[in-house]
Amino acid sequence: MRNFVDQLVNNYEFLETFPRPLLYLIAMVAASAIILGFIAILVMFFVWLERKVAGHMQDRYGPMEVGRHGWLQSIADGIKLFLKEDIIPALADKPLFVIAPIIVFVGAFSAFVVVPFSENLIVADLNIGIFYILAVSSLTVIGIIMAGWSSNNKWALYGAMRSAAQIISYEIPVGIALLAAVLPAGSLSMRDIVLAQSGGFWNWFIFRNPPFGFVACIIYFVAALAEVNRTPFDIPEAESELVAGYHTEYSGMRFAFFFLAEYANMFLVGTIVTTLFLGGWEFPIFPSAFAFLNPIIFVLKGIALVFVMMWLRWTLPRLRVDQLMYVSWKVLLPFAFACLFGVSAWMLLLHSA
Amino acid sequence: MSQKNERILSYLLKSIKYPGKQQITSCLSRRDTSVKKYASFKHEEKDLTAFLIFSTLAILGALLTVTARNPIYSVLFLAMTFLQISGLYALLQAEFIAIVQIAVYAGAIMVLFLFVVMFLDVKEIATEKNFHPIAPVCLILALVLLGEFLVFIFYKPSREGGLSETVTAVGQIYGTAENIGRTLFSQYLLPFEVASILLLMAIVGAVVLAKR
Numbered sequence A: 001m002r003n004f005v006d007q008l009v010n011n012y013e014f015l016e017t018f019p020r021p022l023l024y025l026i027a028m029v030a031a032s033a034i035i036l037g038f039i040a041i042l043v044m045f046f047v048w049l050e051r052k053v054a055g056h057m058q059d060r061y062g063p064m065e066v067g068r069h070g071w072l073q074s075i076a077d078g079i080k081l082f083l084k085e086d087i088i089p090a091l092a093d094k095p096l097f098v099i100a101p102i103i104v105f106v107g108a109f110s111a112f113v114v115v116p117f118s119e120n121l122i123v124a125d126l127n128i129g130i131f132y133i134l135a136v137s138s139l140t141v142i143g144i145i146m147a148g149w150s151s152n153n154k155w156a157l158y159g160a161m162r163s164a165a166q167i168i169s170y171e172i173p174v175g176i177a178l179l180a181a182v183l184p185a186g187s188l189s190m191r192d193i194v195l196a197q198s199g200g201f202w203n204w205f206i207f208r209n210p211p212f213g214f215v216a217c218i219i220y221f222v223a224a225l226a227e228v229n230r231t232p233f234d235i236p237e238a239e240s241e242l243v244a245g246y247h248t249e250y251s252g253m254r255f256a257f258f259f260l261a262e263y264a265n266m267f268l269v270g271t272i273v274t275t276l277f278l279g280g281w282e283f284p285i286f287p288s289a290f291a292f293l294n295p296i297i298f299v300l301k302g303i304a305l306v307f308v309m310m311w312l313r314w315t316l317p318r319l320r321v322d323q324l325m326y327v328s329w330k331v332l333l334p335f336a337f338a339c340l341f342g343v344s345a346w347m348l349l350l351h352s353a
Numbered sequence B: 001m002s003q004k005n006e007r008i009l010s011y012l013l014k015s016i017k018y019p020g021k022q023q024i025t026s027c028l029s030r031r032d033t034s035v036k037k038y039a040s041f042k043h044e045e046k047d048l049t050a051f052l053i054f055s056t057l058a059i060l061g062a063l064l065t066v067t068a069r070n071p072i073y074s075v076l077f078l079a080m081t082f083l084q085i086s087g088l089y090a091l092l093q094a095e096f097i098a099i100v101q102i103a104v105y106a107g108a109i110m111v112l113f114l115f116v117v118m119f120l121d122v123k124e125i126a127t128e129k130n131f132h133p134i135a136p137v138c139l140i141l142a143l144v145l146l147g148e149f150l151v152f153i154f155y156k157p158s159r160e161g162g163l164s165e166t167v168t169a170v171g172q173i174y175g176t177a178e179n180i181g182r183t184l185f186s187q188y189l190l191p192f193e194v195a196s197i198l199l200l201m202a203i204v205g206a207v208v209l210a211k212r
Helices: A002-013 A013-017 A020-057 A073-083 A093-114 A129-150 A154-185 A190-193 A212-227 A250-275 A287-313 A323-351 B003-015 B021-029 B042-068 B071-091 B095-120 B135-154 B162-173 B177-186 B190-209
Strands: none
Touching: A002 B095, A013 B162, A020 A073, A020 A093, A020 A250, A020 A287, A073 A250, A093 A129, A129 A154, A129 A190, A129 A250, A129 B071, A129 B095, A154 A212, A154 A250, A154 A323, A190 A250, A212 A250, A212 A287, A212 A323, A250 A287, B003 B135, B042 B071, B042 B135, B071 B095, B135 B177
C-alpha cells in the first residue's frame, strides 16, 4: 500500500503538497472501503443465490417478483431491514447486545484484508497472512457468545454454547489441514502461497503431494463449513430446535449484521480454499495468457465454492451434537495429522532425490 | 501538547527503550518543521502514537477487568486487554507472537473462560463499602510488583545494553515466524520437543477421559 502511494506521488506532482501520512491514511481507508463495499455487494448476491439454489433444488423458482428472476430481491430485503424497528429486549444486557453483531461483522470482514485477488490487488500482504485470518476469525466466537448471553433467552444461550464448542473443536483440523499448503509453499503469506502454485493446474497444491494435498483440501473445506455454522453443521442456529440460535432476539439492522457476516464468512472460506489449494488467481491452463482476467478468476473460483456450500446445505441433513464432535476429533483430526505427515514425507523424499 | 507534557514524554522516552526511540525523540524536537519536511515521514512517529493508544487501552482494559462488577464484563475486558497487548507485540516487530496472542488468548482461552462463567450463572456483585480483610496484603504485593517494574525500567545495568535494549534487538531478528521456527528447531530443540510431548500427553489424556 505504501509503495502504491509513493508511486502515485511520483507520477502526480500536485500530490506532494499534501503531507505523506495523510495520503497513506486516505489510501488505507479507501482500500478498506472498497473491499467492504465489494464484499457487501457480493454477499447480497449470495443471499439471492442461496434462495434461488434452494428453490431450484426443491423444484420451485425461489424469488421471482422483484426484478427479472428476483435479482433485486436482496436490495428490497436490505431496505426492509434498514427500515424495521430496532428492538432490544427489556431484560437484555444492553451494551453487549448492541456490540455483539458489530464484533461478529468486524471479525468476518477484517479477514479480507489479506485476501489476494490478484498479484498486486491485495490490501496488505502480511508475512503471516493465513495465520492472521485464523486469529481474526477466531474472534467472531466472542461476538457470538456475547450475543447469546446478552439476549437473556435460553435458545440464544444454547445456540451460543453450541457455537463456541463447535468453533473451538473445528479450529484444530482447520489449522493442521492448512499446513499441508503452507509446507510446500514455505511461507505464510497469501501471495507467496499462490505464487508457489503458478504455472498450470497441475501445480496447484490440491494435486501436489498426492493424495495428501487433496485430502487436506477436503478436510479444510469440511471443517471450515463447521466453523461458519453452515449445514450440515448448523446446530448453533438449528431452526427446528433452537428457533434461530444466538440471533433469536435480533431484529432489523442488527440481525442484518449477523446475516452479512455469515455470507461473508462463506466467501472467505471459498477464497482461502482458492488461495491455498486451487491456485488463487491463476487460470487453470496457460495462466500467463489469461493474466488480465486474474481478479475475475479468483472471485469466480470463490463463488463456485460458495455454490458448493449451498448445494451441500440443501442436500445433507443436520448432524447431532455428539456426531459433530465425533467427526471433528475422531475423523478429521487424525486424517489431518496423516496429511501433515504425508506431505512432509513427500517433501523430504523429493528434496533428497 | 503543552510544554510540560512534552518534557514528561521525552523523559519517559529516555527511560523506556523500544524500536525507533532515537527517531521519536528527534521527531519530537523537530516538531515545528514545515509541511515540506513531513514528506520524509518517519515510520517511528506513527509507532509512538500507536504505542500510546495500545498501552492506554491495555491499562484501561486491565483496570476495568478488576473493577467490573459483572464477571462476564471482566472476561470481555480481559480479552480487550489481550488484543491491545498483541498490538504492542506487533510494534516490537514480533508479528508471530502478536497473532498467537490473539488466536490463543483472545480466541480460545477467553472463550473457555466465558463458557465457564456463563455456566456458573454468576450474579452481579453488590457494591461493598467494606474492604476484604486480605486487602492490605494485596496492596503490599501490588506495591512490590510496581517496585520491581520500576527497577526494570530505570535501572541501568553496568554491562553493555540494558534489559530493554536486548529485548528490542532480539525482537528485530527473531520476530518472524521463520526465525522463531529456526530457533526452536536448532538452539532450543530439546526443550521444545519435551514441551510438545507434554502437550501431546495432555491431548491423549483428554481423549481417554472423553472415551469413558
